[in-house]
Amino acid sequence: MPALVSRCPSCGGVLEAERLGCPQCHISLEGHFELGVLERLAPAERDFVVEFVKASGSLKDMARRLQVSYPTVRSRLDELIARIEELEVATQSVGGEQL
Amino acid sequence: MSSDQLQNYVREEDPRGLSLLVDPFRFINGAPGLVAGLGVVALTVAIGLTGVSYDGVIDLHVPPTPLPGWFLAAMPVLDWLLVAILFCVAGRLLSRSRQRVLDYFAMTALGRAPLAVAGVLLLPPLLGKILAQVNERIMANPAAIGQSLMNLPGLPWLIFGGMVIVLLMIWLGFLNYYALKEASGLKGPIAVVTFFVVALLAELFSKVAIYALGTLVIHGTPL
Numbered sequence: 001m002p003a004l005v006s007r008c009p010s011c012g013g014v015l016e017a018e019r020l021g022c023p024q025c026h027i028s029l030e031g032h033f034e035l036g037v038l039e040r041l042a043p044a045e046r047d048f049v050v051e052f053v054k055a056s057g058s059l060k061d062m063a064r065r066l067q068v069s070y071p072t073v074r075s076r077l078d079e080l081i082a083r084i085e086e087l088e089v090a091t092q093s094v095g096g097e098q099l
Numbered sequence: 100m101s102s103d104q105l106q107n108y109v110r111e112e113d114p115r116g117l118s119l120l121v122d123p124f125r126f127i128n129g130a131p132g133l134v135a136g137l138g139v140v141a142l143t144v145a146i147g148l149t150g151v152s153y154d155g156v157i158d159l160h161v162p163p164t165p166l167p168g169w170f171l172a173a174m175p176v177l178d179w180l181l182v183a184i185l186f187c188v189a190g191r192l193l194s195r196s197r198q199r200v201l202d203y204f205a206m207t208a209l210g211r212a213p214l215a216v217a218g219v220l221l222l223p224p225l226l227g228k229i230l231a232q233v234n235e236r237i238m239a240n241p242a243a244i245g246q247s248l249m250n251l252p253g254l255p256w257l258i259f260g261g262m263v264i265v266l267l268m269i270w271l272g273f274l275n276y277y278a279l280k281e282a283s284g285l286k287g288p289i290a291v292v293t294f295f296v297v298a299l300l301a302e303l304f305s306k307v308a309i310y311a312l313g314t315l316v317i318h319g320t321p322l
Contacts (some may be wrong), residue, residue, distance in 0.1 A: 044108035051105065059197060066106045068113075070199065071281045072125050076109045078196050078284055 006040040014040065014090070037087045045080055052077065121273035124206050124281035133201060136208025139215050143175035146218035150227070156182050156298070156305045157271065159214060161221055163234040170316055175211070177308055182301045183207040186279045189297045196284025206278035213271040217264045226260040229253040272298075 008015055017033035038046060055062040063073045114122045127135060147153055152162045153175040187203040221227050229251065236247045248254065276294045279285065285293055 044105065047105050048109065066102070066109055068106060068109050069125050069128055071128055071202070072110060072113055074197055074284055075112065075125075078286075 003043045004035075004039055006035050034091075037084055037091065040087050041080075041083065045083065048076060048080060121270070122277040122281065123209070124202075124277060127209065128202050128205055128281070129199065130201065130205075132205030132209060136205045136211075139211050140176060140179050140208050142215045143179075143211055143218055144172045146215065146222065147171040147175050149222055151218050151221045153178055153214065153218070154306075154309050156301045157214075157268065158302075159217055159221060161227055161230040161234065163238055167316060170312065173312065174309055175214070177312070178301075178305050179208055179211055181305050181308065182210075182275070182298075185297050185301050185304070186282060189293050190279065190283030190285065193289065193293055194283040194285045198283055202282040203278075206282050207275065210271070210274040210278040213267040213274065217267045220260050220264060226257060229257050233257075 006015055007013070014035070016035060019028055019030050020033060021028040038049065041049070051065065052062055055065060059070055059073050059077065063070045066073065113125045119126070124132070143153060148168050148171060150161065150165065150171065152158075152160050152166060152171060154160060154162075156178045183204045186207060187198075187200060190198055190203065219225070221230065223231070232251060232253075233248065236251070237244050240247065251257070275298065276291070279294050279297070280290050283290075283293075
């Protein structure tokens, strides 16, 4: 299954889902489904979040799992926090424009 | 995504090549970093015991008059602790990142490496004996020191050594900047400004602390 893309490859705009389908009963729903902040992260960033949660939020544990140093993991986490905040601000401003 | 791919993503911005000279802290930190750093501090203490005076966080001299061994040994430890504590306080106040107190002590101890190398250069078999002669001439006739130094044996070596020490001091500045950055997670202009302010404060505090310690030795009461 291809990875979910959140940015338009043509103009770079934020994508939204227009069609959802159930693989079991094949029902499909059409509409405008907004992607959440986590879905808008790049696949590597999403995997980092998943690993971080699995490590109970322990940077020390995560550093050990990934065999990297504590400052390396901490630096990535800081970048990810900044990225999530940026996405939240972007979502809020889009929401504001729609109102 | 495999574990290797995630590891590569996480390590993407780790310093490589020559930048490791100024930022080795992603690879050596925590408890192993502290052990290595204590080795560096121990080396500065040993150099101090030979007569080199670390009288400030970025200073080292060959004093004109001999100082007590314990005082010479205490100065580099005091300098290191002051830098570590001030960096830690600044990091705690200004950074939102998670921090380990251990990293401040480990990274600032490792950051003293250029001072240890500079101290080796000031040992008596190298520049120390030339500097001892400079001190003798200053004590004998301070007014004519300029002329007196022109015929100093080993003057070219002293100039060359001085240039090497200037380079070491630049290295010291970069190493300590990255020590603060990696230990605190501070980034960008705030990291630069914090570093300069804290370095200045550390230099001032170290001078006051060393002066207080010195007067305690001489008069039995601090300051």
